[in-house]
Amino acid sequence: MSGTSTQPDWLSCAPSRAARELGLKRGEFDLAVNLGLIRTVPDEGGGGRRVTRAEIERLRAADGFPDELRRRVATVGTTEGAELLDVTPTRFTALARHGLLVPVRYYLNRYRTVVWLYLAEELEQFAAEESNAPLLTGPRTPAEIREGQKAGLDRRPRNWRGRQVGFLTRQAGDDPWARAAAVACFLDPADVADVVADPHERAHLDRCRPRLPAHGAPGSPAADLAETLMTASEPDEVAWFRADLAHTLETARNRRPVPVPAPRPAPRPTPQQAPTPQQAPIPQLAPAPTPRPAPEPPAARPVPPTDRPAHREHAASHGLLGWLRRRTRRPAG
Structure with a gap:
């Protein structure tokens, strides 16, 4: 599982626990790792770096433990650093801005200003170098440094x-x-x-x-x-x-060249789709012929207007004469 150590605790431990066993604050421990004073090993489970038990025992068995280890990771700011060099804070800042003193850490104060921190051990070594005496004991800072200050140079x-x-x-x-x-x-x-x-x-x-x-x-x-x-x-x-x-x-x-990922496989067709890799083109049907309008029926011939139809007159006369004939043929009684 990602983030879970694959090494048992009796072989190695996490950085937080290693810091406690070495009597260091977490920031001091991280700085000691960065400086190479504490050796770490990668966690095979992807959980970051770990410290072996053998490394902890090596450090605990060193002369002056734990004070010597703490001394080597001690950091100071401008005021304390100036005291170590026996110079004013202004000159200390000028030396640091010119790049002669290299910060190792920083933090933001309540005014959101960067506060640079320096290794106390390195400042002590800088002060002990005879070639640096003119930078520390001269009545004024060298002209090159003063010119850099005027130009706003800051190499920190x-x-x-x-x-x-x-x-x-x-x-x-x-x-x-x-x-x-x-x-x-x-x-x-x-x-x-x-x-x-x-x-x-x-x-x-x-x-x-x-x-x-x-x-x-x-x-x-x-x-x-x-x-x-x-x-x-x-x-x-x-x-x-x-x-x-x-x-x-x-x-x-x-x-170790980076492997190029293989192309993604084509998505499988859904049941509604045809299983063929390529669908055949749909044939275009010829347009249906436009239906011709049906011929109109021939108009009915108009009947000539008459006052009375002939067959009605014949039927009416024939019915009256037959009735008179039948009436006259009846015997008198």
């Missing part, structure tokens, strides 16, 4: 997308179509249709599309913003994703 969304595509392709593993679908997530549908002209391949990419974290109900401001952040916007970035999609798509075609 772009760098976040670049990081996310790395997360998704890592989770896709060796499945070439899943890797191509992960890249397609960051392109506008029109760009995907332009690169993937075959409708069967586009449908297969949609089926392989990774499950992205939900940000609000569909149609909400949070969901609309998440869709905007997820879509490449700058021309050179769009060109890069298109080229990457074309490359991964070519690899997927060579390894």
